[in-house]
Amino acid sequence: RCSATALSAPCFSLTLTLSHRRCLQSEGALDLSLCLVKEADGSVLLPILPSCLSQLDLQSLSRMLASDKGCQIVWSQASGNKLERILRELLEHHGEVWVEELRRDLPRSFQRHGDLILLGENCFSSPLWRNMGDQLWAAVAGGLGAKRLAKMSRISRDGFRSPVVTMLLGENSWVEHVDNGIRYQFDVTKCMFSAGNITEKLRVAAFDCTGETVVDLYAGIGYFTLPYLVHAKAARVLACEWNPHAVQALQENLEVNGVSDRCTVLQGDNRQVRLSDVADRVNLGLIPSSEDGWPVACRLLKRATGGVLHIHQNVTSPVPNAAAGDELQRASGKEADRQAWQTWADGTADRIASLLRDVTGGPWTTAVLHIEHVKSYAPHVHHVVLDLQCRPLEFSEAKNDSERT
Numbered sequence: 001r002c003s004a005t006a007l008s009a010p011c012f013s014l015t016l017t018l019s020h021r022r023c024l025q026s027e028g029a030l031d032l033s034l035c036l037v038k039e040a041d042g043s044v045l046l047p048i049l050p051s052c053l054s055q056l057d058l059q060s061l062s063r064m065l066a067s068d069k070g071c072q073i074v075w076s077q078a079s080g081n082k083l084e085r086i087l088r089e090l091l092e093h094h095g096e097v098w099v100e101e102l103r104r105d106l107p108r109s110f111q112r113h114g115d116l117i118l119l120g121e122n123c124f125s126s127p128l129w130r131n132m133g134d135q136l137w138a139a140v141a142g143g144l145g146a147k148r149l150a151k152m153s154r155i156s157r158d159g160f161r162s163p164v165v166t167m168l169l170g171e172n173s174w175v176e177h178v179d180n181g182i183r184y185q186f187d188v189t190k191c192m193f194s195a196g197n198i199t200e201k202l203r204v205a206a207f208d209c210t211g212e213t214v215v216d217l218y219a220g221i222g223y224f225t226l227p228y229l230v231h232a233k234a235a236r237v238l239a240c241e242w243n244p245h246a247v248q249a250l251q252e253n254l255e256v257n258g259v260s261d262r263c264t265v266l267q268g269d270n271r272q273v274r275l276s277d278v279a280d281r282v283n284l285g286l287i288p289s290s291e292d293g294w295p296v297a298c299r300l301l302k303r304a305t306g307g308v309l310h311i312h313q314n315v316t317s318p319v320p321n322a323a324a325g326d327e328l329q330r331a332s333g334k335e336a337d338r339q340a341w342q343t344w345a346d347g348t349a350d351r352i353a354s355l356l357r358d359v360t361g362g363p364w365t366t367a368v369l370h371i372e373h374v375k376s377y378a379p380h381v382h383h384v385v386l387d388l389q390c391r392p393l394e395f396s397e398a399k400n401d402s403e404r405t
Contacts, residue, residue: 021046022198025109081106083143090139096128105129111195113175116148117141118165118188124151137169148172150188165189180205182230183256186221190245197223197285200374200385204283204310205231212280215300216240217270217293221249224283229259237263238278240270270296280307287383288314298355298390306364306391309352315344317380337382341371345386356390363393 024030029048084106088098107123117140129136141149148170165188167173173189180202186193204224209232216225219239228234241247247267254260266273270293282297284290290312301307317340349366356364369387376382 022195024048025195083107083140086139086143087136090132090135091128094131096131102126102128110144111193112144112146113177113188113193115146116150116170116173116175116188117144117146119149119151119168121151121153134169141169180227180231182226183253184221184223184226184249185252185256186249187245191221191243191249193221194223197374200224200285200372201227203372204228207232209234209281211235213238213278214281214283215275215279215297216283216285217296218284218286218290219250219265220246220285222253224285225250225263226253226257226259228283229254229262230257234281235262238266238275239263240266240268240273242267242269273300276300277303280305281310282307283310285310285312287312294352295355295359298352298359301356301390303360303392305395306389308369309386309388309390311348311386311388312374313344313348313384313386314377315341315382315384317341317382319380337380341373341382341384342368344384345371345388348386349388352388352390356392360392365391365393367391 021030024046030046084103087102087106091098091102105123105126107119109120111118119140124136124140132139137149141147149168150165150173151168153164153166165173167189173187174185175188177184177186177193179198184193201223205227207228209228212234213236214228214232214234215238216228217240219225219241220243222239225237225239228237239250241250244267247265250265251260254263254265273296276299279297279300280302282300284293284297286293294311297309301309317337345368349368353364353366356366367389369389372385372387374383374385
C-alpha cells in the first residue's frame with residue numbers, strides 16, 4: 001500500500017494520542033494494518049479505513065476527548081505493510097506463492113497489551129499458514145512489534161464472559177495495560193479488557209467524587225473502579241464482581257495503583273449483596289443491559305439524600321429513510337439515534353423512580369443529567385450511559401425551599 005488516509009491530530013500528550021487511537025478503534029475506523037506516524041511538526045497521523053471516512057465526526061471526537069485542538073483528514077504516503085512483507089518472504093522461503101486470499105486473512109484488528117498482541121478470531125484461518133509451523137507466529141510477532149502472541153477464538157458462555165484465548169508465542173499470559181496513568185494487570189486467557197470504553201473511563205476520571213461512597217456493581221478487573229479511586233478521588237468504593245479470575249486481577253490492580261485501602265471487594269452475585277443506604281453514586285457498567293442490577297442500585301442509594309446512577313445500555317435506533325440522499329440520511333440517522341437514546345432514558349428514569357418508591361416506601365424524583373455515547377456496535381446499535389439523578393421527594397422539596405430563601 002503506497003498511500004493511506006489518516007487523521008491528523010495536533011501535538012498531544014501520549015495519553016491523549018492513545019485516546020484518539022482507541023476512540024477511532026472503538027468506532028471501527030482505525031486501520032490496524034498501518035502504524036501511527038509522528039510528523040516533523042509534532043502532529044500525529046492515525047490511519048483510517050477509507051470505508052469509514054463518511055461516518056467520522058471530527059468535532060465530536062475532539063469533544064469526547066476534551067480537546068480544543070482540531071483534527072483533520074489528510075493523505076499520507078505509507079511505507080507499506082510491514083507484516084505483509086515479512087509473511088510474503090516467509091511463504092516464499094517455504095516455496096509457497098502469495099495470493100490475495102492470504103492478504104484478506106491477515107489481522108485487521110488486534111489488542112496490544114505491553115509486549116503481547118491479542119489477535120481476533122478472524123485471521124490466519126487458511127490451511128497454508130499451518131505449513132509455517134512456529135515460524136509463523138515468530139514472524140507475526142516481529143511484524144507487529146511484539147514478543148508474545150495470543151489469539152481469541154470466542155467469548156465463553158460460562159456466565160463470566162471469559163475469553164477463550166490460546167497462547168501462540170510465549171507462556172506467561174499475564175499482561176499490563178496502562179490507561180490514563182492507571183495500571184491494569186490481568187490474565188488475557190481468563191479476563192477481557194475493553195479498550196473501546198476509554199472515552200467513558202476518561203469521563204469518569206474527570207468526575208469530582210470527593211467525600212463520596214461509590215458502588216461499582218460490575219467491577220471486572222477495575223475498569224471504572226480504578227478511575228473513581230485514582231482520579232475522581234472517591235472516599236470509598238465498594239466493588240462487586242463474581243468472576244474469581246477478575247477478582248484476583250482487581251485485587252492486584254488496587255495494590256499496584258496504591259488505592260486498596262479505599263476499596264472493599266465484594267465477590268459474588270451483586271443481587272445477593274445485603275448492603276443498603278450506603279451509596280452517593282452507583283456505576284452499572286454492564287452491557288447489553290444492566291437492568292438486573294437496577295433494584296440493587298436503588299437499594300444501595302442513600303435514603304436521605306439519594307445520588308446518581310450511571311446506567312449503561314445498548315440502545316437500538318430505527319433505520320433511517322433509505323430514499324433520502326446520503327447527507328440527509330446521515331443527518332436523519334443521527335437525529336433518530338438521539339431520539340432513541342432520549343426515549344430509553346426517559347423510560348428508564350420512570351422505571352427507576354418506581355423501583356425507588358417500592359424499595360423505600362416513599363416518592364422519589366429522577367432527572368436525566370446527561371446521555372453519553374460510548375461506542376457503536378453496528379450502524380443502529382449504540383452503547384450509551386445515562387447519568388440519572390435520584391432524590392427522595394422530601395430532599396428535593398427542602399432543597400428547592402432553601403434555594404428560594
